[in-house]
Amino acid sequence: MNVPATLEVELDAVTNDAGETVYEVSYDRPLQPTLAxxxxxxxxxxxxxxxxxxxxxxxxxxxLDRFVDGAWQRGSTPTVAFTFAGYDVEFRGPGHARLEPVT
Known part of the structure; x- marks a missing residue:
């Protein structure tokens, strides 16, 4: 499952330890984290x-964009988590986030 390459977002469905499907999101700058x-x-x-x-x-x-982008520029891993549209969202490092369905 991929979005158009022009948005530079990759989406991979993986199974977590509980057997549930979660989604790994990868994106490149200059795409804003929120848009990703x-x-x-x-x-x-x-x-x-x-x-x-x-x-x-x-x-x-x-x-959120400033925090995540700032961490990316400093080479650090941002720690941000929130719930959006039925998914727990967690940023897991520069250009990476995880979406886990809320159960």
Whole structure:
């Protein structure tokens, strides 16, 4: 399951230790982390990103992008987690996030 390459987002479904499907998201700069998450969730749900609840209703998107990008530039691993559109979202390092369905 992949989104168009122009968005530079890759989405891989994997099975966690509990046997549940989770999604590993990879993206490249300059794509904003928030756009990567919205694009990934829309791809999983097979809908348009505009069909989802706005991410800015859940988290300060500007602050999130600055935090994750800043960590990326410093070579550190950001620790950010929140719930969006039925998924627990966790940033796992520069250009990587994990989406786990909320059960």
């Amino acid at each position: 998450i919205v694009t990934a969730v829309a791809t999983i749900e097979e809908c348009e990103p505009t069909d989802l609840r706005p991410l800015h209703d859940v988290v300060d998107t500007s602050a």
